Amino acid sequence: MRKRIKLWKIAHSRAGDKGDISNLSLIPYDEKDFNLLKREITAERLKYYFRGIVKGRIERYELPNIHALNFVMYGALSGGVTRNLCLDAHGKTLSFALLNMDIDLDD
Amino acid sequence: MKKVRIATGAGYSGDRIEPAIEVAVKGRINYIIFECLAERTIALAQRQKLLNNEKGFDNLLEARMNAIIPICKQKNIKIITNMGAANPEAAGDKISEIVKALGLEKIKIAVILGDDVSEILWKDPMIKETILDKMDIEKVKNKIISANAYTGVSSIIEALRKGSDIIITGRTADTSLFLAPMIYELGWREDDWNLIGAGIVVAHLMECGGQVTGGYFADPGKKNVQDLARLGFPIAEVYEDGKALITKVPEAGGAVTLQTCKEQLLYEIHDPSAYITPDGIADFTDVTLEDIGKDLVKVTGGKGKPRPENLKVNIGYLDGYIGEGQISYSGPGAFERAKLAAQIVHERFKIIGLNAYEIRTDFIGVNSLYSPLKDEPFTSLNEIRLRIVGRTKNEEEAKKIGDEVESLYTNGPAGGGGVTKMFKDVLAITSSFIPRERVRTKVYLREFEK
Numbered sequence: 001m002r003k004r005i006k007l008w009k010i011a012h013s014r015a016g017d018k019g020d021i022s023n024l025s026l027i028p029y030d031e032k033d034f035n036l037l038k039r040e041i042t043a044e045r046l047k048y049y050f051r052g053i054v055k056g057r058i059e060r061y062e063l064p065n066i067h068a069l070n071f072v073m074y075g076a077l078s079g080g081v082t083r084n085l086c087l088d089a090h091g092k093t094l095s096f097a098l099l100n101m102d103i104d105l106d107d
Numbered sequence: 108m109k110k111v112r113i114a115t116g117a118g119y120s121g122d123r124i125e126p127a128i129e130v131a132v133k134g135r136i137n138y139i140i141f142e143c144l145a146e147r148t149i150a151l152a153q154r155q156k157l158l159n160n161e162k163g164f165d166n167l168l169e170a171r172m173n174a175i176i177p178i179c180k181q182k183n184i185k186i187i188t189n190m191g192a193a194n195p196e197a198a199g200d201k202i203s204e205i206v207k208a209l210g211l212e213k214i215k216i217a218v219i220l221g222d223d224v225s226e227i228l229w230k231d232p233m234i235k236e237t238i239l240d241k242m243d244i245e246k247v248k249n250k251i252i253s254a255n256a257y258t259g260v261s262s263i264i265e266a267l268r269k270g271s272d273i274i275i276t277g278r279t280a281d282t283s284l285f286l287a288p289m290i291y292e293l294g295w296r297e298d299d300w301n302l303i304g305a306g307i308v309v310a311h312l313m314e315c316g317g318q319v320t321g322g323y324f325a326d327p328g329k330k331n332v333q334d335l336a337r338l339g340f341p342i343a344e345v346y347e348d349g350k351a352l353i354t355k356v357p358e359a360g361g362a363v364t365l366q367t368c369k370e371q372l373l374y375e376i377h378d379p380s381a382y383i384t385p386d387g388i389a390d391f392t393d394v395t396l397e398d399i400g401k402d403l404v405k406v407t408g409g410k411g412k413p414r415p416e417n418l419k420v421n422i423g424y425l426d427g428y429i430g431e432g433q434i435s436y437s438g439p440g441a442f443e444r445a446k447l448a449a450q451i452v453h454e455r456f457k458i459i460g461l462n463a464y465e466i467r468t469d470f471i472g473v474n475s476l477y478s479p480l481k482d483e484p485f486t487s488l489n490e491i492r493l494r495i496v497g498r499t500k501n502e503e504e505a506k507k508i509g510d511e512v513e514s515l516y517t518n519g520p521a522g523g524g525g526v527t528k529m530f531k532d533v534l535a536i537t538s539s540f541i542p543r544e545r546v547r548t549k550v551y552l553r554e555f556e557k
Contacts, residue, residue, distance in 0.1 A: 012330060012366065014323070016375030018146075019538065025373035027366065029329075052478050061379050065393055065408070066369050072377045082147060082535040083426060085467040085496045086476070093476045 002106060008099035011037060015095040022054075022076035022091040024098050026069040034067040040103045046071055049101055053094070071098075109347040111292040113285055115340045116175065116188075117141040118316025120148055120165050124174055126317070126340040126359065131178045133356045134342050138288045139179065141171060141188035142281045142314050146536050149278055150423025152192035153253035154534070163194030164201065172205050176273070180211050186273045187263060187284050193253060195220055195277045199553060202273060206555050214273065214555045217266035221548035222278040224420055224541055225254040250425040252534065256418045256541055259385030260297070262548040263287035269552060276548075278421070282384045285310035285343070293347045300387050304411020305349030307382065307389035312353055312371050312406065316340050319353060319371040320402075321361030334360025351406045352399075363402040372396070381412070383419075385543075388412040417540035426535035427464065430505030431496040432512025432528040433471075436520070437489065444520040445470055445493045451519055452495050455511045462504050463497040470494075492525075498533070505530040 007026075010033050016023045026041060028034050043060040050058070056074030063070065077091050078084040084091075114136040116127035120143040131139055143165045156163025165171075168190045179186055191198040199218035206214050255278035264287050266274045276284070289306045290297060297303070312319050319341045321332040339359020344352040353363055372391060376382060379391040393408040432452075436444045449468050456466070469475035471492035495512055499505045509528025516523060 008329070012326070012370065014370040014374055016373075018375055018377070019536075021377065023373070023376060025370060025376075027369050027373075029366075063373070063379055063392060065391075066372065066396055068369055068373060070373050070376060070379055080536070083429075083498060083533055085429065085465060085498060087469060087471070087494065088476050097477050 002104045004102050004104050006099065007041070007101045007103055008096070011099065013095040013098050015090075015092050017077060017081060017090045017092075020075055020077050020080040022073045022094055024071045024073070024095055026071065026098065028067060031067040034064070036105075037069055038062060041069065041101075043071065046073075046098070050076070050097075109293050110344055111138065111288060112136045112342055112344050113138040113140060113288055113313065114342045115140055115142065115313045115316040116186075117143055117171065118314065118318060119143060119145060120167065122316055123338075124167070124171055126338060127171065128174055128178065129359055130340045130342060130356055131175060131182065131184055133358070136184055136342060137292065138185050138187060139175065140284045140313070141186070141190055142284055142316070143188065143190045144192060144278060144281070146421060147423065147534060149193050149255050149421065150253045150534050150536060152194065153423065156193045161197050161200070164192045164198035165190035168198055168201060169205065172202055176205060176211065177209060179272070180214065185267070185271070185288070187288065188274070189276045189279050189281075189284060191218070191275045191277045193223070193277065195275050198275050199551070202275060203553055203555070211555070215269070215271045216553045216555075217269070217271035217274045218551045218553070219262045219266065219274065219276040219279070219548055220551065221262070221546060222255045222258045222276070223253075224256045224546060225251070227541070227545055228254050251422060252425065253423040254420055256420045256546045257385055258418065258546060258548050259283045259414070260287040260290060262550050264291050266550045266552075267291045269550065271552065280385050281314040282307050282310035283386055285313050286386055289345050293345065297386070298413070300411040300413055302349050302411075303387035304389040305351075305409035306345070307384055307387060307411065308372070308391060308394055308409030309343050309345055309351040309353075309406060311382065311389070312368060313341055313343050315371060315374065317361065318374065319367055320355045320359075320363055321367055324367050324370060330366065332362055336360065349407070349409065353404045353406060355402050357402065363404050365396050365398050365404060368396050368404045368406070383415055385414060385418055387414045416543055418543050418546055420539050420541050422537050422539060423534055424537070426533040428499045428502050428505035428530060428532050429496065430499060430508035430530040431494065432509035432526065433492055433494045434512055434515055434523045435490060435492045435525045436523055438522070441488055441491045442470065442473070444522065445491045447520045448493050448515050448523060449495065451515065452511050455514075459507065459511070461497075461507055463499045463508070466495065466497040468493070468495050502530060502532070
């Protein structure tokens, strides 16, 4: 049996912005889930998930030292905070968009 | 082992003032750092300066300094801040006035100038052609407002050596404000890259103030934080060997935990093995965080590589206008009426021949932050707010956007209410690089003796 949960159940995230680039950290509450996140949340999967938002590439960095992932998303802010017409021009709320993603777990 | 205690007094220009007072009074600190410049702040400040040569520094400078200087004088705490923004000289004048009015004895103020590189950019054709690689400067030349290089620790350290009590700068890099007192107090060499890297890691954790003490972190039920209305600002106790403890005043609100530190460590980070600052390139990949007590996290393992040859320059320029209008609908069929309203406004734009680069239509409550990323069944909403926003070349076109939304009152669907409209000019930022040796910062001292 597989069960489906929201990423939000097992991880937290904060978004940062520089120019037209948004970065999202992804940090499991339980360090044991780091490998699960590493396996499930690939840059490719995120690129598909954010396809309507992120125009450029997504790079994933692994930080096993603090059991965290860092996603760097290029072209994520419609030209950057100064000209982005989105209500959230900094893309601050993208962190919880990420946490809204479903993942499948083995029971 | 030598150590220094450094607190954050502000993590952005509009930050709360009480936590700065609290940490100065109760934190047993040696330094308090006010980091008040975001990417666009200095360009906005430069515009104020163009209108009035005595302005162009942080709007809260006076309030902050009035509150903090007497405490710092009494407790022998040094103040370092980039609240000078586009006009550190005028900020220095203002602080001098405050010091005089407070009647304090023996205060040395250092003003650091030299980050404003607009003169160099305009006058040196070589720089214009070879360095400004990211932007065709000729195209925006007449629209440029500001150009400031991110400068490092050297002039702050010089000011500390000369016994300054208050140091005010312009576009000094955020991390440099914190790193300078570490280097000065702990006797680090400016080219001991591993210690510099360790210091940058600590500086990065500190630079956003409350974001490491539980601010911007709470998620009820998942991540609970107590007393955010009285959130405390962070203190870093940094040791000679580069190790640091992050903590806060015990009675202040918030929390310092592994989780708050992890979130802040990765905040605005790209490649964690190469966090570039003017003073060195920090490597976060061996950083270890340890929870060693209540609100006490130990940070070790930061490393570094030599500082970059070029400094980042942020250039602010005028980039057209934005106009916006919003209107709300409620009750049965709210979303359908909002969608009809949007359709009407878009048709109106065609009829009046609106000239816009880009138009965005949001239904606040449904898709204003990002479009739904999953196909979840849409349930009816109690209320919805339509937002139509566009980017235009001039002010006249920008105004039309809000006006068309407003005219939905008497010409649109039933029951629309709460119209707001606005327009503004866009101050955009682009960044480039300049050879380090072209940027010379300088310390100007002002001494007061009663």
